[in-house]
Amino acid sequence: MTVVPWEGLPERVTIYEVGPRDGLQNEKAIVPVADKAEFIARLVAAGLRTVEATSLVHPKWVPQLADAEDLLAVLPRAEGVRLPVLVPNERGLDRALASGISEIAVFGSATETFARRNLNRTVAESLEMFAPVVARARENGLWVRAYVSMCFGDPWEGDVPVERVVAVATRLMDLGCDELSLGDTIGVGTPGHVTALIGALIEAGVGVDRLAVHFHDTYGQALSNTLAALRAGVTTVDASAGGLGGCPYAESATGNLATEDLVWMLDGLGVETGVDLPALVETSRWMAGRLGRPSPSRVVQALSRGGPRT
Template sequence: MTLPMTVMDEGLPTRIRIHEVGARDGLQNESTIVPTEIKAEFIHRLAAAGLTTIEATSFVHPDWVPQLADAERLFPMVRDLESVRLPVLVPNDRGLDRALALGVRQVAVFASATESFAKANLNRTLDESLAMFEPVVARARDERLHVRGYLSMCFGDPWEGPVPVGQVARLVRTLVDMGCDEVSLGDTIGVATPGHVQSLLATLIEEGVHLSKVGVHFHDTYGQALANTFAALQHGVTTVDASAGGLGGCPYAKSATGNLATEDLLWMLQGLGIDTGVDLGLLTATSVWMAEQLGRPSPSRTVSALSHKES
């Protein structure tokens, strides 16, 4: 298989953790409801490729996200994967109850950096949404679960425009103080640029947030996801969200295109000599297989290039 030439940059981390979101964030945005058995095989294939954090599903009301209505059936089919963290999204206490009943050990809550998106996504004000998450996070911590906080619209909002970095930094600080072990900065509509990313990360440091608690989640609407990731790596971020084959978007932000493709990220990281523990060939084959299940080609440029070379 073709691989990039490695040219290391001493100013970058030597290893990062990929937080794989294809099985949850990716599949929840498919118009086709994928059979549970296919989802389970997808997760097993992702694990076989070397991914150690795979977001499995979401314990939300099935009317909200019918594509993930099978969470109770799916999770028992994958929970015995060794050395793989399988976080799930829990929007409220009921979602946490459902997750705990199945032995989930990692959960995530979903907040917004703007009032407009909080209203559209959660039907609450920003303060009301944070108040809703606080007891969920507290209970999860009491159960000794790992808690991730997603923060959407960190760089721009379709209703409000650019989001002030100070506003985002204060909300990240709030989620950390609430008990979140890490916070993922979401570029939900893909408008971030490298300078904007570095400005936000610098402001987070000023707010006293250690970047070991920060992940980045970029969408590729304007083709900036890899450039933004590189900017985050330069600042010392070591957790990057990505989606196998570039699956996913956001059902509440219609201009958003897919997540950063895990294969595209891996191609860049391998060229920089940054270790992830993930086999690019196996992951590419997995994304080709999933694209076949969905009946359409993968939007990942790396998947397209490597699969054409192999055919």
């Protein structure tokens, strides 16, 4: 690979790896705890320093992650490595605290329909539910991330106005969250829309250093949208090893941006990530074997066929 830097990009990007949680949550066949733990260990060994480990939701809603406490009990905690977990409410926070977790995430929605389907609450009611979660988490010294889903479009409501996303996002940040991840849950965003939303949030007082982006590749736009976000000043990007994932409550949400595809692009641009791409590819090939199907990541496929290496 020839490295050709592009002016206007950050020198370094933090990859927020979501494969073990968002990537696996929609798998119908239960992945054993030992395999989940090895998956996370391999991701950390490949250089990823933030790996979202699991979700502390009721097992009825996400059976794949019913083993959350068992997984957290066997994960090694290393200095400089963050293993956040998703918590839906105060009960989830209680479980996180009992497991010794130091980073959590809450998951909100920019649209009413998805809030109802995902949380069985209105947007306003979900924010009320998150308020004590965030407050207690901060009191206990936890780092808190907020996700906002359906930022660019909703399968039931259609287009989502930028001002609506800004209204929900700023209310979440006002609760005391440290970071805000903007989710293109069904993958309909395009670079101009991404740039406009980030600009509107900055204008509303949310620092770009507190923003992250979370793109799905439904329409093949995840990398172009990521590049637009980076040029707008964002330096944290969510991605899923091997392109695993979707959303169990939005059937049109296909796989996440593949971490390997992201790293390949950033390597070529001379942007540091700290990730060992060959080791990451091998990790995704290993997990694909456990799941019994090929990885959808273009880079994993190309390097598995013996394509040019970095």
